[in-house]
Amino acid sequence: MSFPLLTATAAVPAIGAIVVAALPATGGTSGKLRGSVAAKWVALAFSLATLALAAVALARFDPDGDRYQLTESHAWIEDFGVRYELGVDGIGVVLVALTALLVPFIVLAGWHDADHLEDARPNRRWRPTQGFFALILMVEAMVVLSFEATDVFLFYIFFEAMLIPMYFLIGGFGDRAGGRTAEESATQRSYAAVKFLLYNLAGGLIMLAAVVGLYVVTADDLGAGTFSLQRITEARAAGELDIATGTERLLFLGFFFAFAVKAPLWPLHTWLPNAMGEATAPVAVLITAVVDKVGTFAMLRFCLQLFPEASKWATPAILVLAVISIIYGALLAVGQRDIKRLIAYASISHFGFIILGIFAMTSQGQSGATLYMVNHGISTAALMLVAGFLITRRGSRLIADYGGVQKVAPVLAGTFLIGGLATLSLPGLAPFVSEFLVLVGTFSRYPALGIVATVGIVLAALYVLVLYQRTMTGPVKAEVRGMPDLRVRELVVVTPLIALLIFLGVYPKPVTEILDPAVDHTLSVVDKKDPAPDHPVTDAGWFDYSPKGDHHAPGGAK
Numbered sequence: 001m002s003f004p005l006l007t008a009t010a011a012v013p014a015i016g017a018i019v020v021a022a023l024p025a026t027g028g029t030s031g032k033l034r035g036s037v038a039a040k041w042v043a044l045a046f047s048l049a050t051l052a053l054a055a056v057a058l059a060r061f062d063p064d065g066d067r068y069q070l071t072e073s074h075a076w077i078e079d080f081g082v083r084y085e086l087g088v089d090g091i092g093v094v095l096v097a098l099t100a101l102l103v104p105f106i107v108l109a110g111w112h113d114a115d116h117l118e119d120a121r122p123n124r125r126w127r128p129t130q131g132f133f134a135l136i137l138m139v140e141a142m143v144v145l146s147f148e149a150t151d152v153f154l155f156y157i158f159f160e161a162m163l164i165p166m167y168f169l170i171g172g173f174g175d176r177a178g179g180r181t182a183e184e185s186a187t188q189r190s191y192a193a194v195k196f197l198l199y200n201l202a203g204g205l206i207m208l209a210a211v212v213g214l215y216v217v218t219a220d221d222l223g224a225g226t227f228s229l230q231r232i233t234e235a236r237a238a239g240e241l242d243i244a245t246g247t248e249r250l251l252f253l254g255f256f257f258a259f260a261v262k263a264p265l266w267p268l269h270t271w272l273p274n275a276m277g278e279a280t281a282p283v284a285v286l287i288t289a290v291v292d293k294v295g296t297f298a299m300l301r302f303c304l305q306l307f308p309e310a311s312k313w314a315t316p317a318i319l320v321l322a323v324i325s326i327i328y329g330a331l332l333a334v335g336q337r338d339i340k341r342l343i344a345y346a347s348i349s350h351f352g353f354i355i356l357g358i359f360a361m362t363s364q365g366q367s368g369a370t371l372y373m374v375n376h377g378i379s380t381a382a383l384m385l386v387a388g389f390l391i392t393r394r395g396s397r398l399i400a401d402y403g404g405v406q407k408v409a410p411v412l413a414g415t416f417l418i419g420g421l422a423t424l425s426l427p428g429l430a431p432f433v434s435e436f437l438v439l440v441g442t443f444s445r446y447p448a449l450g451i452v453a454t455v456g457i458v459l460a461a462l463y464v465l466v467l468y469q470r471t472m473t474g475p476v477k478a479e480v481r482g483m484p485d486l487r488v489r490e491l492v493v494v495t496p497l498i499a500l501l502i503f504l505g506v507y508p509k510p511v512t513e514i515l516d517p518a519v520d521h522t523l524s525v526v527d528k529k530d531p532a533p534d535h536p537v538t539d540a541g542w543f544d545y546s547p548k549g550d551h552h553a554p555g556g557a558k
Contacts, residue, residue, distance in 0.1 A: 016046025210254025262295030281388020325352030365441025404476030
């Protein structure tokens with residue numbers, strides 16, 4: 001029996017969460033300090049161990065091999081056709097690696113985010129610092145399992161379960177900046193956490209009805225109900241499973257609604273600015289760079305593969321919603337006065353690009369969308385974490401409270417600029433490649449939507465450059481005059497992310513060669529091919545303009 005690598009990749013952070021939560025917190029100031037420091041180092045160690053396992057999984061994955069690799073399958077609830085089935089395709093293994101890569105940086109960036117709560121609980125056996133890092137590791141475990149699960153019911157369990165630790169991270173460890181009283185901050189955090197939970201629970205409940213419906217349909221046609229993604233897709237390809245058109249569309253809508261809430265797609269997005277604004281910067285990164293990727297990933301893995309005909313039926317409406325998300329998110333980002341909410345609305349715009357690429361149903365569009373999931377995770381992490389370091393120093397999220405930061409903290413300003421330029425998809429940085437592919441793939445099939453989506457790029461340049469100008473340039477405000485530059489721990493967080501943005505911007509091939517075979521398989525399941533060019537190229541290399549397909553080279557030669 002081979003080593004269960006995928007299970008181990010999810011089990012290590014889950015075990016780490018239990019260990020961190022169970023660490024003894026001795027009484028007294030020095031004992032309290034030792035307990036908090038131990039929780040931080042143990043959490044970091046488990047997150048690095050998870051990264052090592054994810055790296056092994058990535059190294060063992062063969063892009064030219066089977067569709068799903070490193071598979072595990074065990075009976076679980078046999079009477080209901082539920083199995084513990086794991087497996088990763090190219091998209092899944094890359095997103096597992098992205099999650100495992102970002103969490104150690106999230107842990108380091110949030111090193112002191114719960115320290116202020118320690119003094120408020122002097123005699124508790126369980127410390128806030130332990131809770132903070134245990135919850136982060138638990139979210140990581142559930143996200144990793146969501147990327148690995150090939151049983152629909154198993155996926156649903158972790159898709160929903162991750163909401164609970166996220167709820168406590170937003171509501172219990174929120175941002176203290178903004179000049180508000182403790183009571184006002186607590187009220188806003190509670191509101192954001194409850195809104196996050198209710199929106200996502202509503203989507204999950206609708207999805208649950210669709211999951212049950214899928215089981216009933218498979219039971220009717222196959223003789224026994226199943227939740228296995230591979231079994232269902234193989235049965236559909238072989239003609240053993242024939243879902244009625246109306247039923248398939250209803251099931252698709254049930255799944256898609258839940259994923260659109262998580263993504264977040266307009267008009268189901270309104271929880272995100274509240275959640276990211278009230279959460280600490282590391283938790284905001286966990287939300288948008290890690291948790292929200294489950295939504296777009298699931299659209300590819302479940303919506304398109306389980307319901308290919310319904311996916312094509314819904315494509316025009318989804319593309320319109322994606323373009324609205326792009327423009328709407330960018331416009332609201334332009335008008336923001338709050339740094340973190342600006343980044344949140346920018347993410348809504350970027351998720352619009354990802355969904356646009358997925359449902360353009362072209363190889364370029366889907367390759368760009370899957371690559372965008374990776375690049376957006378890295379660029380948003382870089383920008384939001386540097387913004388968090390900035391906000392911690394000044395104690396305010398308002399753009400108007402800054403000015404001249406680059407003169408007193410040039411390294412902080414420089415990394416903030418690179419993160420911002422990546423967010424606006426500057427050529428040479430990673431997001432440019434993915435955004436370009438999404439637009440090329442969209443133009444080839446839906447040129448009008450591609451033109452409108454391009455406006456989002458212009459708006460992105462506006463909100464990023466205006467943000468940098470107002471915070472980093474100009475006269476030095478008295479409140480930032482003594483602001484320290486990035487410290488060693490903060491440089492350790494930011495430097496690798498900046499390096500990755502540059503490397504993948506120049507040389508994205510190591511990622512695309514893993515993603516592209518999975519994209520090709522998804523398009524084959526949906527039975528979509530790239531549209532033929534208006535002027536196809538002949539073997540001789542000349543464009544064919546003749547109406548009958550006969551091409552004449554210059555000078556009359558044929």
